[in-house]
Amino acid sequence: MSAIDANRFREALTQERQRIQAALDNLHDENPGSITDETGEDAVYDNHLADTATVTYDRELDYTLEENAEHVLSDIDSALGRIDDGSYGNCTNCSREIPPERLEARPWATLCIECQRTREGR
Numbered sequence: 001m002s003a004i005d006a007n008r009f010r011e012a013l014t015q016e017r018q019r020i021q022a023a024l025d026n027l028h029d030e031n032p033g034s035i036t037d038e039t040g041e042d043a044v045y046d047n048h049l050a051d052t053a054t055v056t057y058d059r060e061l062d063y064t065l066e067e068n069a070e071h072v073l074s075d076i077d078s079a080l081g082r083i084d085d086g087s088y089g090n091c092t093n094c095s096r097e098i099p100p101e102r103l104e105a106r107p108w109a110t111l112c113i114e115c116q117r118t119r120e121g122r
């Protein structure tokens, strides 16, 4: 493991985790229940068709955000685990060191830039 300051990254990861978790909680507060609930007994009976379409559209956007956020959350948890086992800062694919600049920008990064590009097909 390189001379990166694991404690500092642990701090950054923990803070980012809290921030994303708060955003997710907020998301859930704004959309309590599911689509099924809203079309159930609490459905707005005089709901205009256009309003329903808008709700669905917003919800799809939220789901996208939520999926991304939960993906990052799992990456953060994995990064915290790798700080604990001492493998943090190394690419999970090729084991080379991830450049510190990259870790500064994305402390939860699991791949070096080369492997990330390969994985994304660029």
Ligand SMILES: [Zn+2]
Pocket (backbone or CB within 6 Å): 091, 092, 093, 094, 095, 096, 111, 112, 113, 114, 115, 116
């Ligand atoms: Zn790599």
